[in-house]
Amino acid sequence: MDQNLLRSYFATVYELPSESGMIRVSLDGEIVKDVNALPALLRQRFAILTAYNPRSMLLPRRVNDSRHQVMRDLLILGCYRVEHCVGYDEEPEGVFREPAWVVHGISREESIHFGHTFRQNTIVYCQDARPELIATDPTCDDIGKSFQGNWRQRV
DSSP states (O other): OOHHHHHHHHHOEEEEOOTTSOEEEESBOOOOSOGGGSOGGGGSOEEEEOOSSGGGOOOOHHHHHHHHHHHHHHHHHTTOEEEEEEEEOOSTTOOOEEEEEEEETOOHHHHHHHHHHTTOSEEEEEETTEEEEEEOOTTTSOTTOEEEOBOEEEO
């Protein structure tokens, strides 16, 4: 995977819903010494999935919205709790902002399957307070190849 793209994925800021309000995090943090200090959501098993802009190709908003809704419906039919979140570039000149879904309790394999089906370059998967970026498009890297990250809470 291109190193600039990988760096960009790790620096993406995610706004995730939690019981105590919105959490802002990225995957480019230092190793967390006390995982119990992390918000409860970040210690659970979940994935961050989107259907927007497959293979980094910009699609019209209407098409992206339709694809994203289909993904949500399939996840709900699979009996997953799904909540809206967003990922964005925090750089001052950054214009990237993409809706996504926090999918609670989904397995790593099924998350990869959704990413591959909706032609995403990568997905974010978290288990035991350890986030990883997983390749789901074979043109970027081998499907399932993982890049380990660490949560960084943003203010």
